[in-house]
Amino acid sequence: MKISSAFAHRTIRAAVLIAFVFFIVRISQSDALSYYVAPRMELWVKGLAFGLYVLAMHQLYLAVRDVLSNKKTAAITCTCSSHSHDQWKPSVIIMYAALIVPLVLAFFIPDAVLGSQMAAKKGLNLTPSGILLHSNSGDAAPNLIPNHKLQLDSGPSFPFNEYTRPYAKQAADMYNQPLISINDDIYIESLTSMDLYQEQFIGKKVQISGYVYRLDSMNKNQFAVGRFAMRCCVADSVPLAILVGTDTPEQWQNDMYVVVLGTIEKRNFDGKSVLAIDAKSIDTQKVPTNPYVYGNPYFGD
CATH class of the missing domain: 2.40.50.200 (Bacterial OB-fold)
Known part of the structure; x- marks a missing residue:
């Protein structure tokens, strides 16, 4: 896998994590967080948003570092031949889709009370x-x-x-x-x-x-x-x-x-x-x- 591929994966991961953070911030500011979790869980959800933000920044740091250093990551230097390093195989795409599709729906479907x-x-x-x-x-x-x-x-x-x-x-x-x-x-x-x-x-x-x-x-x-x-x-x-x-x-x-x-x-x-x-x-x-x-x-x- 080339540096450009590693950069793409880490950028996608960072974007997904930041999207989750934005969603939590949006529903918190609009007082819609109570539509999703009980009050005693709200602090945990807000703490989760902070943790996701830290992980997103870490992924961006790794992506930029790989580009600037023009070196392969440790995972890429694996010399074993028992498995493929094709990072765009179907299972990876399905994993991204499982995260991105719910996010898109969450942003475009209005917050509503169970009726x-x-x-x-x-x-x-x-x-x-x-x-x-x-x-x-x-x-x-x-x-x-x-x-x-x-x-x-x-x-x-x-x-x-x-x-x-x-x-x-x-x-x-x-x-x-x-x-x-x-x-x-x-x-x-x-x-x-x-x-x-x-x-x-x-x-x-x-x-x-x-x-x-x-x-x-x-x-x-x-x-x-x-x-x-x-x-x-x-x-x-x-x-x-x-x-x-x-x-x-x-x-x-x-x-x-x-x-x-x-x-x-x-x-x-x-x-x-x-x-x-x-x-x-x-x-x-x-x-x-x-x-x-x-x-x-x-x-x-």
Whole structure:
């Protein structure tokens, strides 16, 4: 391989790395980074951009050094005959294409929030407590059986085990509220607590805001209100929602951001027992700055 070929490869690598850096900088400056990663990952992504920039500068340095010194690189001086040094073989071209094509798409496709179409493809999670129990399914079965309970002075009890203790406390706190308000900072934990103790919350008043989602299996008077819950990045996001029943479903189109006020009841949906809201009022609301919700890092402390 000649110096010109080595220069071309290193220049391409540097260009690809710099393009990744520019993309991260662009979405950071436009406040679109939250569309891709959770807040706790943003610092890592920005640090990655710095690391990629250093690598890009190193590739440019090597490219210029080879041209100025007019010498072959150490890799080229290999004297073995067991393999080819043809650096433009198909596997290398495919490798470049695998990096360049996503970059081109990332720059030309507008940043967008995951919406109802993706929610329908992923499937709405109307029973979030199932995730809680499934995440501990590898432990011994007796650990999943409630062996304690939190008894309210004038109200129901909330059985719990070592895994569900914080959810029992959250459920008890929510039950004591005249109007249960599902806030963004504890959105996931609130819906999980309500689902875990469905019977206790029947008849309680609740207010929740979120995007309108629909599934083909819903009847004409139903839709779901919820948000995409993100753990680390957009790839692991899950549409977390609660079923809503209303007499005016045609007014509320998919992906509208609404606030629903109503009474909690229990319904059977797709063979599962799920909570639903018998809506008393539905209003549009300004879309939040951050469209996704995240696990509360202080929950259970």
